[in-house]
Structures are given as structure tokens and as C-alpha cells.
Amino acid sequence: MGRATLHPPVAATLAVGLRQLVADGRLPVGGRLPAERELAAALGVSRVTVTSAYRRLREDGWARSRTGAGTWTSLPDRSGVVAAFVPGSPRDGTVDLTYASPSGPPEVAEAYAAALEALPHLLPGHGYAAGGLADLRARVAERMTGRGLPTTTEQVLVTTGASAAISGALRAVVRRGDGVLVEHPTWPNAVDKLRAQGARVVPVPRDPAAPQGTGGFPAALDRAARETAPALAYLVPDFANPTGAVLTVDERRRVVASLHGRGVVVLADETLADLALDEDDPALRPPLASVGPDGAVLTAGSLSKSVWAGLRVGWLRGEPSLLARVAAAATREHGSLPVVDQLAACVLLDRLDDALVGRRERLREQRDVLVDALRERLPTWEVPRPPGGLSLWCRLPRGTSSSAVTEAAERHGLFLSTGSRFGVGHAFDEHLRLPFTQPVPVLLDAVERLVRAAADADRAWGAPTTSRTGAVLG
Structure with missing residues (x-):
């Protein structure tokens, strides 16, 4: 107030x-x-x-x-x-x-029916898969590779939605008192998570209507990073919530280069990346992690916006050593991930482009x-x-x-x-x-x-x- x-x-x-x-x-x-x-x-x-x-x-x-x-x-x-x-x-x-959040399409029910048919093949095992089913991780890796970000199965951790992926990344990188850059305005739950982590939220104005060629958002991020020495930057490069703003290819390169040069890890939330309404060429919007060196960018994604929020399946892409720490913390909290949901996600990913x-x-x-x-x-x-x-x-x-x-x-x-x-x-x-x-x-x-x-x-x-x-x- x-x-x-x-x-x-x-x-x-x-x-x-x-x-x-x-x-x-x-x-x-x-x-x-x-x-x-x-x-x-x-x-x-x-x-x-x-x-x-x-x-x-x-x-x-x-x-x-x-x-x-x-x-x-x-x-x-x-x-x-x-x-x-x-x-x-x-x-x-x-x-x-x-x-x-859109309503769920009929494909969700069909995917769960197919998942139940596949389930008997997994029942002889113990049912625990801390990092997610190998088949699902492989599909996510294949999809990222197809978008121009070469990814192996070992670089993907399955989570209970993108929200859990973001929380896990924050716990792995951010310590109490660390600064975290966020675009302003931003997704409210991200700010709530940061405050719960004890981080200092550093808002950086992002105006989708700002004219190009004036430095804009990348320059503002670089200035904020220089002045506040943050540990991480939480960004939504594609169709940011709530503004719908998109980072151009040049802006992506400048953002990753400047933040990596200052030792700031970037957490890219790609939950909305599939929802381009005016153009469909993914080459116009390469993943943020594809324009920087290995380890510079963590990528969170899910099926919650492209398919249905009731399907709590997401993922985090990063270096295997960091993902192991995130998986260990997640296992202590909830043991493992629902198998049927992951099987359904495999089916949905196979059909996602058509849907x-x-x-x-x-x-x-x-x-x-x-x-x-x-x-x-x-x-x-x-x-x-x-x-x-x-x-x-x-x-x-x-x-x-x-x-x-x-x-x-x-x-x-x-x-x-x-x-x-x-x-x-x-x-x-x-x-x-x-x-x-x-x-x-x-x-x-x-x-x-x-x-x-x-x-x-x-x-x-x-x-x-x-x-x-x-x-x-x-």
C-alpha cells in the first residue's frame, strides 16, 4: 500500500x-x-x-x-x-x-487411456524414478533439440509442473539474502517463491511497447546486475506473463552474454513458448539456453499451458550435477513422481505439434x-x-x-x-x-x-x- x-x-x-x-x-x-x-x-x-x-x-x-x-x-x-x-x-x-489456463482438450483423456494400457509393463518394478521416466526425459530432450537446443536425456529432470522446476532451481542456486532479477511486471508466484526463499527481489522494467534500438530491457538488466550483484535472473523470454512480451534474437544474445559475464545464472521459464499466435517459426525465437555457453541458462517448461494445467508434468533442463541436487531435494519432499501422469505426458508429447x-x-x-x-x-x-x-x-x-x-x-x-x-x-x-x-x-x-x-x-x-x-x- x-x-x-x-x-x-x-x-x-x-x-x-x-x-x-x-x-x-x-x-x-x-x-x-x-x-x-x-x-x-x-x-x-x-x-x-x-x-x-x-x-x-x-x-x-x-x-x-x-x-x-x-x-x-x-x-x-x-x-x-x-x-x-x-x-x-x-x-x-x-x-x-x-x-x-485453457480447458483440457479431448487428447488428455485419450493419453491417459493409452497410459493405463502401458502401465502393466512397469508394474513389476518398484515405481520410483527420482529424475522421471527415461522415455519422458528422452522425449523432452528430443523436443528441445528440435528447437535448436541440443539436449541429452541426462540434462532433463522431470518435475511436478514448471512450478516445481522453478522452485528446485531456486533452491539449488539462490541463498537467503541473494538478489534475483525479475522482469517487471512478472508472474506473481515467482515473486512469492523468491520471498519464501529469502531472496531479494530486484524488479527490472520490461515494456513490450518500448522502441527497439534504445538498449531497452537488456540494458536495464545489465545495469541492475552491475548495481545489485544478483545470483540469478528469472525471465520469461516468450510471451511473458502478463505482458505477452517477446525477446528478439538479438536481445536474447545480449541478455545471456551480459548476465553470464557478471556471473548471474539465468532461469528461463518456457511454459508459454509453444503459444505463438501470429507466427509459428521457432527459428524466430530460439531457446534462451541455445544462445549462451553450457550452464549459463537453466530452462523450465511444462505441458500446463500448451495442453492442460491439470496435467502436473514439467521439467528442468540443466547440467546433470545441478539436476542431481534438485532431484535429491525433491525426493526428500515427495519420494517420486506419478508414473501414470508421465506415461500420459509421453503420449501427449508425441502428438503435441498436431494438437x-x-x-x-x-x-x-x-x-x-x-x-x-x-x-x-x-x-x-x-x-x-x-x-x-x-x-x-x-x-x-x-x-x-x-x-x-x-x-x-x-x-x-x-x-x-x-x-x-x-x-x-x-x-x-x-x-x-x-x-x-x-x-x-x-x-x-x-x-x-x-x-x-x-x-x-x-x-x-x-x-x-x-x-x-x-x-x-x-
Whole structure:
């Protein structure tokens, strides 16, 4: 929270901001909120304002208090909120755009049927495969090699989704207090993982609309690396979440060369790499690890976005010695990986290129419908058309808060994530991420609900009248 995020009625906007921090997981449930006097001083508002905001939170079930003991965060009964950056339970008559994951295609069920047929051949064994089934690792290695990154089976570790691959890489490379560069905005769960690891998050601005030839993102990364001496950089080179930004071939070479030269390991998240919607030539987007020396780049990937998030199969590519450390830590946590899931993943990888044709076609149509509808119905919003990925990164009119729009949208049965969830501090409150993973009729319905919510937010909050400077808490 910061003074710049508040505007009349200040108590109400403060309550909304605190509620969003709890709802999307940035404030833990059961965590103690600052004392009223402390928060009032930090934000430069009256204590009466904070008291009023806390009272509203308690009335709505987002906080609880004991006289003389303080105020703690909580969740209202039947709220449906998970309090983390994952989808909540489905709610009838609502549209949920808080997550960017497509529905599962029929090929998933077919792959599991084939996996069950293959399972008897493995039953005589003990079922443990710490690094993943050799057949699956070989398929992942073959796919990476086909994209221009020569890879052996020994360089691939299978994980429970890309999330586990990223967590394992962080544990292997980052120590408490180390700095980690992240593009800004970025995937929220990456920041959460870094903070849990005790790392210093170093945000580096990445603007997909920035003109080429000005140094741009690679120059900003190099400058941040020189000034902060980080251990690692977490990057999404292809269709970054939430912006959809893509690193050019030249930018990839510059990024890897400068960071490797400063002793910074790069962790490339390739979860979205298969979702190019405007061009299909992978030579235009070589894997980040293919433009640097061995060991300079770790690569995480999965089938969660290209196939289905319910299929928890991912992988990490790196040097075998590092993968052995990651595998050892993972084995201590969960023993081994589900065999049937890995067998199904083998089938899906064999058919992935054919399946991606239909998936890209549907996503392209959904993206274009959503962009066109937003530009028509909300003409004061900036709505870019990303070249791939799963979501739009919209800039709201100056002075419009995504927290206010998000709260108003809930009253119309539309659930959104605030723009600030994708940043550090209170950055990006004037943005909204809108996934285009739902069917066209659902997206058009969502736009109409969003139009009503935006109008409600304008009437309820009005334009901010406070300055953009002031104390920042946290």
C-alpha cells in the first residue's frame, strides 16, 4: 500500500486495497495488520481513516480484532477465495478471469487411456524414478533439440509442473539474502517463491511497447546486475506473463552474454513458448539456453499451458550435477513422481505439434474477439494485441484503480486479479490482466460485466486527487 494508491473516499479505498492483498495471497490469512496509529503515520492519513477501514474489513469478514490485542486478516465465510494466486472453486452464474489456463482438450483423456494400457509393463518394478521416466526425459530432450537446443536425456529432470522446476532451481542456486532479477511486471508466484526463499527481489522494467534500438530491457538488466550483484535472473523470454512480451534474437544474445559475464545464472521459464499466435517459426525465437555457453541458462517448461494445467508434468533442463541436487531435494519432499501422469505426458508429447494447431487457432480467435470488444466498449482503455501467450495486459485511464474495478466487478459476478498483483510494491494498479482462455461467448459476457463494473468504479471512487508521492508501507 502507498499514499498514491488512495483517493476519496480514502477509508473505503484503503479497505479495498487491504482486502485485495489478502484475497490474492500477498498478505497471509491470520497475519497481524499494523496498528492503526502505525499505519496512519506510514500512509499520511488520519487514524480515524484507518479505524474506519479496519471496521469495514471486519464487517465484511476480511479481518478480526480483539480489544487491545490488534487486528488480524481472515477470510469471510463462503467467500470462495483461495488467498493465493490460484483459481478458486467455480461459482454458478459468474465469470472467473483470475487465472490464465485453457480447458483440457479431448487428447488428455485419450493419453491417459493409452497410459493405463502401458502401465502393466512397469508394474513389476518398484515405481520410483527420482529424475522421471527415461522415455519422458528422452522425449523432452528430443523436443528441445528440435528447437535448436541440443539436449541429452541426462540434462532433463522431470518435475511436478514448471512450478516445481522453478522452485528446485531456486533452491539449488539462490541463498537467503541473494538478489534475483525479475522482469517487471512478472508472474506473481515467482515473486512469492523468491520471498519464501529469502531472496531479494530486484524488479527490472520490461515494456513490450518500448522502441527497439534504445538498449531497452537488456540494458536495464545489465545495469541492475552491475548495481545489485544478483545470483540469478528469472525471465520469461516468450510471451511473458502478463505482458505477452517477446525477446528478439538479438536481445536474447545480449541478455545471456551480459548476465553470464557478471556471473548471474539465468532461469528461463518456457511454459508459454509453444503459444505463438501470429507466427509459428521457432527459428524466430530460439531457446534462451541455445544462445549462451553450457550452464549459463537453466530452462523450465511444462505441458500446463500448451495442453492442460491439470496435467502436473514439467521439467528442468540443466547440467546433470545441478539436476542431481534438485532431484535429491525433491525426493526428500515427495519420494517420486506419478508414473501414470508421465506415461500420459509421453503420449501427449508425441502428438503435441498436431494438437497445437487447433489450440493456437482457438486462442487466436478468442484473443481477437476480446481485444476488439474491449476497444469498442471501453475506448479509453489501452488494449494491446500480444503476439502470443494467454492474456492481455490493459492500461486503464489515468487515475483509474484496478483494485476499485476488481471490487466493483465482483458485484457483477466477474472475478479479476488486480494489476498490482503482477508487480512489486503498489506498481501497476492502473493495469488489468485479462486472460482470453475462455470460450468466445464467455469473453463477450465478461466484457459487458466489465463495462458495468468500470462505470460503477468511476461513480464510487471518482478520479484521484492525491499526489503521486508519499510514504510507502512494505
